[in-house]
Amino acid sequence: RYSMLCNFEISLFVVVPLEEIKDSGKHAGSIVIRRLFNQLKNIKVAEGCGYFLKITKVKSVGRGKLSNSSKYLMFPVTFYSCTFLPRTGEVLVGIVTKVSMGGVFLKCGPMNSIYLTRRKMPNYNYVSGENPFFLSDDQSRIENEVAVRFVVFGVRWSRTRVREFNILASIDGDSLGPVSLNGFDGLEL
DSSP: OOOSEEEEEEEEEEEEEHHHHHHHOSOHHHHHHHHHHHHHHHHOEETTTEEEEEEEEEEEEOOOEEOTTSSEEEEEEEEEEEEEOOOTTOEEEEEEEEEETTEEEEEETTEEEEEEEGGGSTTEEEEOSSSOEEEETTSOEEOTTOEEEEEEEEEEEOOSSSOOEEEEEEOOSTTOEEEOOTTOOSOOO
């Protein structure tokens, strides 16, 4: 069985302005590592790896090569990273962030827009109003700030400028739906 928490060996180029190395007086390796952290903070997620959670080990920092503009050095860096890669069939708990007539949006860990369509909420009916919600035959409610145990029904990498996975959820199954977390507010990574 697969887990959504993965470890990957990743290689990429870290770009460092030549001026920063000349002016800092620090060892180039420490500057490259700091730049690597910043670069991953901006990237946040990659299609083949998932959401970057932490670097567990830097394997190597290669020699810097001057870029075509001669203003930057490009260092090949290989490192190990713990990532969160969404997979179909995983059961997770998310917090409802938005309710609409068509379904609800959930947040879980680094994923902020998981969609649970009303078609995947059997026996739940939409109730409109100032604070809309879904009400089931057994009177349980799915509304803003409620924790919901769901299964990942579908995963697709976004092809837009926004780097993220589009996740479809379902509560059609046993032990799925609203849950009480007693102060726990979702999967925090």
